[in-house]
Amino acid sequence: MRLSHRLATCVAAIGVFLAPTTPAVGQAPPSVPRTHDGKPNLNGIWQAITTAEWDLQAHAAQAGRPDLGAIGAVPPGLGVVEGNTIPYQPASLMKRKENFEKRMTDDPVIKCYMPGVPRATYMPFPFQIVQTQTAILVSYQFASAARVIQMRALKPAPVDSWMGQSSGRWEGDTLVVDVTGLNGRTWFDRSGNFASDSLHVVERYTLVTPDAMTYEATIEDPKVFTRPWKISLPLYRLLDKNAQLLEFKCVEFVEELMYRPLLKRPAK
């Protein structure tokens, strides 16, 4: 009796401790704002505070391009991959190592290509959500990338694309987004983690306080991985006064890099 009472107190205490960060599955705490149709209100400008953009897995700080010194160096991170293992098939692991060696030239975002999903979410750039009952617009600052999450089931994408096709639904208070039709030409991070055009991402957005949500993405690609794997990280609301998404139209910044070599003459 006494033991079970203590156990019950204990369990309750754990529940209280965990409540702000890990609500029961599919249910947000009552304090989160809601839209007129009663869903958690995800409207706003969000950004990840993480070094997943440099490497999804745990990584120590390291040098970057020597000429950029400290500002080009890689910040350290605990990693966002559940269990810290990305289950590559053997040939894919070789490819990943090759990507890492060529990361200073081959990362597609160097050329201002759209970063794909889930990478757009955790780049060090904000994005804005405009939420309606039938569709949710996600506008990313980087490369003016954008996607519309249709809140209904969709037929297979008619053509592959950089940002894929997104079909959303609410599972309780979690926005679950099924992303298919990705073209496999993006990387997950600057260290060369990658997938193919068989990539299937299931994202879960759960508001845990008015200004924070958890973001999870389950990543599945039978051509590249031996099993599905998962990343998880928080997203934070930008609280800056009059915050707004400014332009980062990076095409302008890569034309010299991409087109100058066609001239086959050195810059003056």
Add this chain to the structure above:
Amino acid sequence: MGDTGCRWGKRHRVQRGAQMSKSLSAMVGAAAAATVAVLLTSVTLAGQAQSAASTPAAGQGKSTWTTPRTPWGDPDLQGIYTSNDNVGVPIERPERFGTRTMLTDKEFAERDKEAKRAALDDKGDRRQLAADNTGDGPEHWYERGKTSRRTSLVVDPPDGRVPLTPAMRKRADDWEKQRFGKGGVSTWLDFDLWDRCITKGMPTVMVPLGYNNSYEIFQAPGYVAIFYEVIHDVRIIPLDGRPHIDQSLRQWLGDSRGRWEGDTLVVEVTNFSEKTMGNQQPAGPYRGGGMSQRLIERFRRIGPDALEYKVTLEDKDAFTRPWTMDIPLAKDDNYQIFEYACHEGNLSMVNMLEGIYGRQDATDEPGKTTNR
């Protein structure tokens, strides 16, 4: 130039520009031919029997329709719209029409006949493809809606002409010569902002040009967002009365602030960049204003399937007076917007630059190549 490989059509998702010849002369010739085709089309084509503005709730007789509201009480503008019913209405009114805003029945019949002909996959298109003349591809690839009776998109000044300053008019004319193979293209900076896959530009993005003329409007409390298919540009317009960003901060699409005047969304756009001045995709002779440009946009639902869009442009450095375009939008919720991955597939830019750089007299000074 209107022919980069980045423009994905709803019905023709191929990188058309990728077919382009590496030969500069062929390339410029193709572009010229395509441009001529577009210009001819502009003069003789398309749009809707009446301006949407003049026929609220068209075809529904005396309608009891009222502007729908969002759950929080704002006028509800949401949906997917296209400007395809105004494909082919020239931006600037041809001088022969004077101040007349609508075609006569006879003129309309001719325009409609020409539009139907252009939509056919006919022998002329086949000949164009077979020749050394790939350009933008055949004419029937272009999207078009109902044929319009309107004589121009510009509704003010009354003559329908864009009141460019003499310097800007000269700049537009010079660029037009450049497009026709007369030289002046030497680096990527000599191409317009759409060719470079940066933006179709404000407010040119609303002008129907060839394909992908779609706009999806989203609303949340305090915001209206517009997702443009072309270049996947997004504008998220705050309605909370906040001031514009600091004037030292300049953007390709400017900085937008909105407010409701009755059922009309009024948006003021400022903070344009000197880089948009004269460098945008041409909309008639208009190629973008600069640092002094200010737009006032008006969006108003005028029926279940129609949105009125009017934009007034001011720029003391580019125009002699403010002027206004009226671009009626039709709601089409069955339209499927595709990802417009322009820069990612911009092989035309590569091909064109290789054509230019392969020449003995090539230079990397912008605007200095003698490519003839």
